[in-house]
Amino acid sequence: MLANSPELTSQSRKATAGMASSTMTITRRAALRYLRTPQLIVMATAQMSIFFLIYRYMFGGAIDTGSVPYVDYLVPGFVATGVLFSGIGAAVAMAEDLEQGFIDRLRSLPIPRISVLAARVIADTAILTLSAMVTVAIAFAVGFQMHAGIGDGLAAFGLVVLFGFAFECVFVTLGLFAGSAQGAQGLGMIVFPLVFVSSAYVPVDSMPGFLQVIAEHQPITYMVDAVRALTLGPGAGADLGHPATYYIVRALFCTAAIIAATVPVAINKYRRG
Numbered sequence: 001m002l003a004n005s006p007e008l009t010s011q012s013r014k015a016t017a018g019m020a021s022s023t024m025t026i027t028r029r030a031a032l033r034y035l036r037t038p039q040l041i042v043m044a045t046a047q048m049s050i051f052f053l054i055y056r057y058m059f060g061g062a063i064d065t066g067s068v069p070y071v072d073y074l075v076p077g078f079v080a081t082g083v084l085f086s087g088i089g090a091a092v093a094m095a096e097d098l099e100q101g102f103i104d105r106l107r108s109l110p111i112p113r114i115s116v117l118a119a120r121v122i123a124d125t126a127i128l129t130l131s132a133m134v135t136v137a138i139a140f141a142v143g144f145q146m147h148a149g150i151g152d153g154l155a156a157f158g159l160v161v162l163f164g165f166a167f168e169c170v171f172v173t174l175g176l177f178a179g180s181a182q183g184a185q186g187l188g189m190i191v192f193p194l195v196f197v198s199s200a201y202v203p204v205d206s207m208p209g210f211l212q213v214i215a216e217h218q219p220i221t222y223m224v225d226a227v228r229a230l231t232l233g234p235g236a237g238a239d240l241g242h243p244a245t246y247y248i249v250r251a252l253f254c255t256a257a258i259i260a261a262t263v264p265v266a267i268n269k270y271r272r273g
Helices: 006-036 039-062 070-099 102-107 114-141 150-178 181-188 191-196 209-216 219-240 244-272
Strands: none
Touching: 006 114, 039 070, 039 114, 070 102, 070 114, 070 150, 070 181, 070 191, 070 219, 114 150, 114 244, 150 181, 150 219, 150 244, 191 219, 219 244
8 A cells, every 4th residue: 555655656756757857957968068069970970981981992892792792781780880989989978077077066966866877878879870870871872772671771770779879888887987088988999899800891701710709699790780681681591691580689689788787887886986
């Protein structure tokens, strides 16, 4: 009876409202930071676009992807990994907020502490979504073709955003531990080995044997191949070795595991200061 009392129900509603309103307020502040310094968005997007064009036109002719045109092979990998490079900014921004005392001011307010971390992740996920959309638009402009329906294409993009969200949790956690913006940027570079030892840019079977074992069984390869399977259409299973569901299930499992592993660590670190 006590659990259903009007007083507890009212308190629960107030807590939920407080969580939502504080998260949205802090998210708005983080988004305004990007709007007031648009070079952060422009430079990140331009950098990814330049790297994409380099791979598309300079390296494409030297990489054998079998029956799949290299541009169709590259785009899913580049978009899926591009959100990781964009996410490094979240680690830097969190470290800067700590250095400048903004996080200490938020700790003194009567708001749910998780709302601070949630706001940072939401704001940076929105930015990486925008960056991914620009990259996709450029990809279509330089010859990328969807071999599946629009529903599969939207599902692929949704997977990319979800994957980016999971790694935003990782980068926010790194920012809490870094101690400085420079340190956060350095820690964010841990994604580089994972990205290049994956199926993102080259087929795994072109790597040395010991690297193939690593590349075949890591989260980025699962996500990239899930996106690739969705965009390549019905014939993807023959080209990739497994049907789309094989990669999608593993990609979703890895994404959930990343979130489950990093969120408690971030909350605990934020509470301890």
